[in-house]
Amino acid sequence: MSGHDRVKRQLSVSSDSKLLDDDIREETRVILRPKKPPRPKSEVLLNQQGSDHRRTKRFSAFGGDSPFGKSEAYIKLEQLGEGSYATVYKGYSNLEHKVVALKEIRLQEEEGAPFTAIREASLLKELKHANIVTLHDIVHTRETLTFVFEYVHxxxxxxxxxxxxxxxxxxxxxxxxxxxxxxxxxxxxxxxxxxxxxxxxxxxxxxxxxxxxxxxxxxxxxxxxxxxxxxxxxxxxxxxxxxxxxxxxxxxxxxxxxxxxxxxxxxxxxxxxxxxxxxxxxxxxxxxxxxxxxxxxxxxxxxxxxxxxxxxxxxxxxxxxxxxxxxxxxxxxxxxxxxxxxxxxxxxxxxxxxxxxxxxxxxxxxxxxxxxxxxxxxxxxxxxxxxxxxx
Amino acid sequence: MNDLLCCETTAIENRAYIDPNLLNQRVLNNLLKTEERYMSASFVNVQKEVTPHMRKIVAEWMMEVCDEQNRQDEVFPLAMNFLDRFLMVCCISKRQLQLLGTVCMLLASKLREPKPLLAETLVFYTDHSITKSDLWSWEVLVLSKLKWDIAAVTPQDFLSHILRRLPILSIGIPYELVNSHSKTLIALCAREYNFSGYPASLIAAATVISALCGLGWINKSGESVEDLLNRLHNITSIEQDYLKTCTKQIESMVSQTTDDNIDETLPRPNEFTPPPTNEKFIDHESAGTPTDVRDVHF
CATH class of the missing domain: 1.10.510.10 (Transferase(Phosphotransferase) domain 1)
Incomplete structure (x- = not known):
């Protein structure tokens, strides 16, 4: 029964186990595009990234070695519209040198990522079609989640x-x-x-x-x-x-x-x-x-x-x-x-x-x-x- | 928002009707094609601390939470899909497993349900061993790790496709009974590590076979088990050998579960943090009142 005891401790999560370590947080860099799956990253590489303080605050949807997923990669231009949970801006992608639409979603204290955002992003990942708007990238910071869409005029x-x-x-x-x-x-x-x-x-x-x-x-x-x-x-x-x-x-x-x-x-x-x-x-x-x-x-x-x-x-x-x-x-x-x-x-x-x-x-x-x-x-x-x- | 009117009642949930546009062959083919993308492989080479046994314990806890909260049948299997896929790509400490399970339930519920689980409720079920801020950090972590690819294909997605293609009613078995038996079996499979690497269609087909056999298909239809396997093969294109093996595994799992239940007369080992006994909360929940749970302050 010693196995049981171990498990018991394991699942009685105590409050000191709260947050992700920075290491794990750094590991959150993954690539969004299904066509280019991320190469599994070694711990060594992750730790190196962990020393970069500019990055520790951001979860990015793109690989650590990829310029995607970084908020610096996009310049926010004028506001295009405001919805119930998001604000849409015209933006410019420094990576692809083209205009994009940035949908900035506020993360809520009470509900976290809005379910609308979760549904939208997860469904759009599955839907690749000429008559459906393309989701290029997802960038997250502590307070916001930004979906980078193709810009349609x-x-x-x-x-x-x-x-x-x-x-x-x-x-x-x-x-x-x-x-x-x-x-x-x-x-x-x-x-x-x-x-x-x-x-x-x-x-x-x-x-x-x-x-x-x-x-x-x-x-x-x-x-x-x-x-x-x-x-x-x-x-x-x-x-x-x-x-x-x-x-x-x-x-x-x-x-x-x-x-x-x-x-x-x-x-x-x-x-x-x-x-x-x-x-x-x-x-x-x-x-x-x-x-x-x-x-x-x-x-x-x-x-x-x-x-x-x-x-x-x-x-x-x-x-x-x-x-x-x-x-x-x-x-x-x-x-x-x-x-x-x-x-x-x-x-x-x-x-x-x-x-x-x-x-x-x-x-x-x-x-x-x-x-x-x-x-x-x-x-x-x-x-x-x-x-x-x-x- | 002025032009939106809400006549929604909390007592009745709206269920989609059977739409031929969503049950045709092309939809089924698309499901069969996409399910691979959401399959998981073994995590034992990735995880240093987490074992299949721990997975089962957290799975049982999750199943219980979903049950008590009257969640849709698909929330639990979907949450387990997220959990397995996450464990495949990210090594965590065993202390974080319950937190991971909690986040997976939250995400599955947000994705599929009109009234998602509340963070507060989930925190309560962990006996406040996690905080909301843990949940939010991990929510984003899990989404990133799964590349936001969470509109996963689950065994439930195949269920109506399969059932519609079998002459259940004409053989004299109540459709709803097969449906609910299959769903229960699907949930039980999601709990077991052994089944976690199987494609959703295989789980769905095998649970339908088990459910039908349990409801007397063989006697009532006069067909052999092979005939039934063949029918399922024709619908899903899964090799009969696989169907047979998986069905056997389900049956042995069920008999094991039944054995376990006998033991449950003994006091259950307290393997996970149980919700604290809070009269107010329990009354509120079991009464099934449509009052907003958010009104309850723990």
Whole structure:
């Protein structure tokens, strides 16, 4: 039983065993990129590094012999935005001599690294795709955690503002295809984005669209996962979730895609709810009709289905409501497939990519390797200039 | 945040429905392809003090904490995945093992659960032998060591893929029963060092075989064990020999565990720091009230 005693002591961690020694702390330098695994470091080397006082305060995600992971490697430029747990700066990488986006996350006294940050970084490590923002590096200090992302010059929200009145239908088709391509990749890897909205879709100068902000995303394995209920900004939130359905999945992201598709064509958010859930539902039902058991089995049993709070509307043809949808072949059809009230009827990302709406695009686009941009295919190019309706 | 509305209730957890988009062959193939990345190898050559036996003790403690805190089934196996992978790359002293286990639970919970475990609760379970500041230092250490690669594939991820592809209902076995038996077996495997080097798909397939045999598949289906092995082989492409060996190991583990349980009528050796008996805390927890645990001051 002497073994037992030893173990007993071992696990009764006493308070003097608190912190990492500096040696171990120094050992935290590891390389982020999966393609270049770090060489295991010898103790001797580690101790040498330990004598470098400038470094002892920092945990770095990159190797000790690598210039990555060091905060000096990046120059912080102007602030780009502020979120609930992070501030985003434009930055400059002294290593790669290019502009980057620095997402600086404050470490919390009460919860440590925010779960959103943990989810975002760990999921992005798994997701390497031309239509998903690239995470280059992670730097940590005692107080902050900085994610170094590729810098993409604008997002769809700003892009729509600059091109008011709707985008060129040819560009809409390219953006939609890329959005579906990114989501299909995520869904195949059992990741839901859960916060699809124009602000989270980055647009590069040549028109590449990249899904960003995976703070609310999560890897899922079906069906045992739990979700927090309210995750999507109201405007892009599907009716099933608004009605209190707790059973959402990939269809959650697809509703947002439908909203964004029509928004790109018309230039206006299509369901800009202002007050609450019921206002949001009212906006949706005015167009798509108030759902009944006939069109959506089980809808009346959803916890939020309160007939006295819901107006009674007949469904309309989307093309009548948004005539611009007729400017493009199959535009109305595509919108209808995406904006289905019943989540089970909503088209999936894969099927949407082969929808006849995309018939005009080169077939090659469906066979591109994950990390290749659609703009590498000949003839695929963003149409410049302001779109002023059909001639 | 104005446009976000919270109607979340704490009593019910939201469960994802069975989404065909997430159960198709491509998702399964991706899982099979990525699981290798999250496999661990033996740590005995890396660790100078920590032994497989100590791992088991800390694992049992972690399982108990997850259990008492009603954590999702996958939190414990995922935490063990982090722990094994960490031990593979970083030598620690045995005094730090419980701290490591605690951090792994915290990370697994943050990654997978809508309401992650609270640091305070975890510190309490270690009898305050670790502090929150230990947790935060080690959180970053573990993340770095694992290269932030923590969205790991676990046996649970394969479970529904496998179960959906077996005619369980038509053979007359309740689906939920197979599901829950398999999950229990997965947790028991995660506790054992022997299984730590196995791919997640193999653990999942073998636990399903054990669960089905335990629930009378052979009698009810009229199929032989070989037929069942063959079915699992067709789903996961794992060699039948491996499936057979792993299933046997699970069965002997289960019979051992059952034997151990008989001994548990004796007072249990106090191998890990037990939570202090704090009436208020225990009442609060067992009542399962939706009150925020943060309201409780220890």
């Amino acid at each position: 604008t997002d769809l929200s700003q892009y729509l503002e600059r091109n008011s009145g709707g985008l060129d239908p040819r560009n809409v088709r390219l953006f939609l295809f890329q959005l579906l391509r990114g989501l299909s990749y995520c869904h195949k890897r059992r990741v839901l984005h859960r916060d699809v909205k124009p602000q989270n879709l980055l647009i590069s100068e040549i028109g590449e669209l990249k899904l960003a902000d995976f703070g609310l995303a999560r890897a899922k394995s079906v069906p045992s996962h739990t979700y927090s209920h309210e995750v999507v900004t109201l405007w892009y939130r599907p009716p099933d979730v608004l009605l209190g359905s707790t059973e959402y999945s990939t269809s959650l992201d697809m509703w947002g895609v439908g909203c964004i598709f029509v928004e790109m064509i018309t230039g206006m958010a299509i369901f800009p709810g202002v007050r609450d859930t019921y206002d949001q539902l009212d906006k949706i039902f005015k167009v798509l009709g108030t759902p009944t058991e006939e069109v959506w089995e089980g809808v009346t049993r959803l916890p939020g289905y309160k007939p006295h709070k819901l107006g009674l509307y007949q469904p309309k043809k989307l093309g009548l409501y948004w005539p611009r949808l007729h400017d493009v072949v199959q535009g109305e059809n595509m919108a209808t497939s995406l904006l289905q009230l019943n989540p089970q009827d909503r088209i999936g990302a894969d099927d949407a990519m082969i929808h006849p709406y995309f018939n005009g695009l080169p077939k090659k686009l469906l066979e591109l390797p994950d990390d290749v941009s659609i703009f590498s295919v000949e003839g695929v190019i963003l149409t410049p200039g302001h779109y002023s309706g059909i001639k």
